[in-house]
Amino acid sequence: MSTHIGAKAGEIAPHVLMPGDPLRARWIAENFLDDATCYSEVRGMYGFTGTWKGQPVSVQGSGMGMPSISIYVNELFTDYDVRSVTRVGSCGALSEELELRDLVIASGACTDSSMNRITFEGLDYAPVADFDLLRRAWEASQGLPVTAKVGLIMSSDSFYASRPELTSRMAEYGVLAVEMEAAALYTLAAKHKRKALAVCTVSDHILTGAETTAAERQETFGHMVDVALSAMLS
Numbered sequence: 001m002s003t004h005i006g007a008k009a010g011e012i013a014p015h016v017l018m019p020g021d022p023l024r025a026r027w028i029a030e031n032f033l034d035d036a037t038c039y040s041e042v043r044g045m046y047g048f049t050g051t052w053k054g055q056p057v058s059v060q061g062s063g064m065g066m067p068s069i070s071i072y073v074n075e076l077f078t079d080y081d082v083r084s085v086t087r088v089g090s091c092g093a094l095s096e097e098l099e100l101r102d103l104v105i106a107s108g109a110c111t112d113s114s115m116n117r118i119t120f121e122g123l124d125y126a127p128v129a130d131f132d133l134l135r136r137a138w139e140a141s142q143g144l145p146v147t148a149k150v151g152l153i154m155s156s157d158s159f160y161a162s163r164p165e166l167t168s169r170m171a172e173y174g175v176l177a178v179e180m181e182a183a184a185l186y187t188l189a190a191k192h193k194r195k196a197l198a199v200c201t202v203s204d205h206i207l208t209g210a211e212t213t214a215a216e217r218q219e220t221f222g223h224m225v226d227v228a229l230s231a232m233l234s
């Protein structure tokens, strides 16, 4: 077992879906996987392993923010030899071309976090998605009843931004949406030579103020789960 994940060796599949919300992890296990069993309840951050179309896959909650996802991703890569992690998250749209429930497939993640500035001693590292996962996610998204856009997102340390004008600056430069984890996930995947992708559903619109309910955030974001599973396993 690792420090924060209560799984024994071999209990976690090589490919892992990672929602921020542990209850979304349970919902994914119950509704998308066959024969899912819970391997960890440590801190209520559920992890499950089952199969999808006969292939093993796990789903592990990450918690909110880059310090939290970094703990789980580090342990998945170093203690459980996980090969790919696909985040399935919610995001706030910054683009007029996005509506509630649309998908954002993040080719790269800008960030206001100090984590990478410390790692790279002030240089600006550019965290990017694995291209194969990205390409397969894009292909899987075609034909869905919602729009899927590929592009940059912003991974922020703050849900309640103290300087929202800086988020607007990101939007001016084409950043599609804001969330709180992808930059750390992509950076850790690069460090450990593993694959990572973030597929996010628009849960609220920063420009219009439109938003989904908490229940929807937990349970109605199935398109991104289908896209993520197809990208990792098909």
Ligand SMILES: O=P(O)(O)O[C@H]1O[C@H](CO)[C@@H](O)[C@H]1O
Residues within 6 Å of the ligand: 019, 020, 021, 063, 064, 065, 088, 089, 090, 091, 159, 179, 180, 181, 217
């Ligand atoms: O829905 P999840 O995956 O938690 O993602 C988004 O929602 C949380 C904020 O409400 C942050 O974790 C953000 O990244």
Ligand SMILES: O=c1cc[nH]c(=O)[nH]1
Residues within 6 Å of the ligand: 090, 091, 092, 093, 159, 178, 179, 180, 203, 204, 206
């Ligand atoms: O981090 C997030 C997630 C959803 N919506 C936001 O505005 N921010």
